Amino acid sequence: MNEILSRSSEIDGIVIYILTTSINYGLFYDAVRVSGKPTLVLTEPYHSLAWPEIAELVREGYPVVGVSSSSREDRVKGVRVLYTYIMLERKVKVLVVTVPEETSLESLHKHEIYSGDRVYSENYYTRLREFMDLSFVDYTELMNTYLNVGEEDAEEIVDKILKNSYWVREGIKLEDLIKAAKIYIALKKLLNKYGADALAVNCFTIMLKDLNALPTTPCVAISLLNDDGIPAACEADLSSLLLQVIFKYLAGKPAWISDPVIDFSDGSVTYAHCTAPTKMKGFTEESEPYAIDTHDESGKPAVIRTKMSLGQVITVTQISPDFGKLYLHVNKIADTPIVDLACRTKVKTFVRNVREWLWTYKQPLHRVIVYGDWSYELSMLSKLMKMEILYEPD
Numbered sequence: 001m002n003e004i005l006s007r008s009s010e011i012d013g014i015v016i017y018i019l020t021t022s023i024n025y026g027l028f029y030d031a032v033r034v035s036g037k038p039t040l041v042l043t044e045p046y047h048s049l050a051w052p053e054i055a056e057l058v059r060e061g062y063p064v065v066g067v068s069s070s071s072r073e074d075r076v077k078g079v080r081v082l083y084t085y086i087m088l089e090r091k092v093k094v095l096v097v098t099v100p101e102e103t104s105l106e107s108l109h110k111h112e113i114y115s116g117d118r119v120y121s122e123n124y125y126t127r128l129r130e131f132m133d134l135s136f137v138d139y140t141e142l143m144n145t146y147l148n149v150g151e152e153d154a155e156e157i158v159d160k161i162l163k164n165s166y167w168v169r170e171g172i173k174l175e176d177l178i179k180a181a182k183i184y185i186a187l188k189k190l191l192n193k194y195g196a197d198a199l200a201v202n203c204f205t206i207m208l209k210d211l212n213a214l215p216t217t218p219c220v221a222i223s224l225l226n227d228d229g230i231p232a233a234c235e236a237d238l239s240s241l242l243l244q245v246i247f248k249y250l251a252g253k254p255a256w257i258s259d260p261v262i263d264f265s266d267g268s269v270t271y272a273h274c275t276a277p278t279k280m281k282g283f284t285e286e287s288e289p290y291a292i293d294t295h296d297e298s299g300k301p302a303v304i305r306t307k308m309s310l311g312q313v314i315t316v317t318q319i320s321p322d323f324g325k326l327y328l329h330v331n332k333i334a335d336t337p338i339v340d341l342a343c344r345t346k347v348k349t350f351v352r353n354v355r356e357w358l359w360t361y362k363q364p365l366h367r368v369i370v371y372g373d374w375s376y377e378l379s380m381l382s383k384l385m386k387m388e389i390l391y392e393p394d
Contacts, residue, residue, distance in 0.1 A: 012086040014039040015079065018047050025050045032062055038089070038384055040082040041066035042075050058383065065380040074376075081377050084249040085384045091133045092245050095196035096236055097187070099209050102202060103136040105129070108236055111205050117364050120321045127323035128238060131245075135194050139206045139213060145186040146215070157181035161220070161304075167291035169301070176216060176301040177292070183214070184221035191230065198245055199225060202236035204297075217295045219274045219303040226254040226277035227287070233257060234275050235366075239319040243368040250377055253282050255370040260361075261342060267354040270337065271316070271369055276306035276345035280371050293344045305344040307336050314347070315374045316367045316392070326382045327362060329392040330373050357393045 014037050016028050028050075032039050041054050045068055057064045063085070067078040102108050105125055109118040158177045162168070191199060201218050218234070225232035231244035231254075240257045247255040258271035274295050278287035293305040316329040335348035347369070351357045382389050 008035050008037070011035070011037055012089070013037055013082050015082065016041045018043045018050055021047050021049060025053065029053055029057065032057055032064060033060075036062065038063040038082060038085050039065075040078050042078060043068045045070055061386075063384050065383050067380075077377050078380065080250060081380045081384070084246060084377075084381060087249045088131045088242075088246070088385075091131060092198050092231075092242075093133045093194070093196045094135070094198045094200060094238070094241065095191055095194050096134060096136045096200045096202065096238075097139050097142050097190070097206075098136055098202035098236060099205050100138050102205060102236075103138070105134060105238075108202065108238075109205075111208060113204060113208065118321070119363065121323070124321055124323040128242065131242060132238065134238075135196065137190065137194070139202075142183075142186055142190060143213070145189050146182050149182040149185045149189075151178065153185055154178045154181040157184060157224075161292070164287065164290070165292050166289050166307075169291070169293050172292055172294065172301040177220075179215040180217075180220035180302050183216065183218050184224050187218070187221050187225065187232075188230075198231040198233075198241055200233045200236045200238055200241050203234050205236070216300050216302065217274070219295055222275040223277055223304040223306075226256075226275075227279040227283070229254070229283045231255075232275075234273075237364075237366055239364065240366050240368045242319065243317055246381070247368075247370045247374070250381070251282075251370055251372060251374060252284075253370055253372070254279055255368050256280070256345075257366050258345075258347075258369055259343060259365055260367060261346075262354060262358045264354055264358075266350070267352070268334075268348050268350050269331075269354065269357060270346050270348040271367060272343040272346045274303040274305075274343045274345065276304060276308075278304060278306050280306070280308060296343045303344050305338075308333055308345070308347050309371075310334070310336065312371055313373050314349075314369050314371060315378070316369050317378070318362075318364065318367050319387075320390070321363055324387060325362075325390045326378060326385075326387045327367075327390050327392055328375060328378060329367075329394075330375055331394075352394050360393060362390070362392075 222232045233241035244255045254277035258273045261270040289307040291305045312333045318327045331349040333347045337346045
């Protein structure tokens, strides 16, 4: 233990693997209490005498989670959770592209379009800053960078987009896609300039300030950045961005920000948005099929409309406005409707009591979707993050 404590500044986390039955694990508990480091305790099912004291550490507020299982897979999941939390503790460097009036965390989302939705507490701001190092830049800097992007560089990106798409909406021109590609390149340049690992664009507020401020929406850029493994959020939604960061490390996959659409007639909840990644199966996996479409609210070209996999299990999450709860829901993709109403990429799911689902819906509007069932891992991560899991109705 003395060696652990003497090297505490070099240690991000502790893994304790108990391989024997004993009545005295005091050294382990002391190491956790003194170091305060996030700790994962692993045991076999018959080595359980340690658990009463481990549970006491949790009640005392120490960042401790444990796995008691004969399954190697369960233990690996625990290690992945610890790794994710360590990466969060190191703080993700976030670049926020916004309007001059909203260049601080507390001033974001003051436009009336977000009235009643993004109402955050002081605790939310404090907790978010524990995991994010935020830099704010005026959107005019993005536009100045955009003007210096070469046509050839943009054309190379467009060639790849078109080559792999299965459909392009009539009326979308090559020059529209070049504009979208130039925004993507410009955003990557800004990320590099500010040393940022993740991005949030206050797109609605920018467009409401001046519809023509951007040559096109940043939707394609956000889709491509997420495919690249750079978490990127539209509407400067930092709660959703944090979840995208979490799933990058926890799942090795991009996550998609979406709006729910509820239909009592068939008991469905359809999630929709215009910024879907194509690499939903994983950053190194094959892309999902996609088409090139127009942006919903503005009608501007272009966005990537991803056709997600039918029958795919998905985890749907969000963080509460007081940062005290993690909303969680697991479902399957039943359909991928192509409807011009609402945002372009859509996945349809069914719930048993859609009325209950709507009537108990919690702010904010957005939900973040990732492929796979990650409820096991999130139940552990939420304890490290001092959040309560709130399961949304099935």
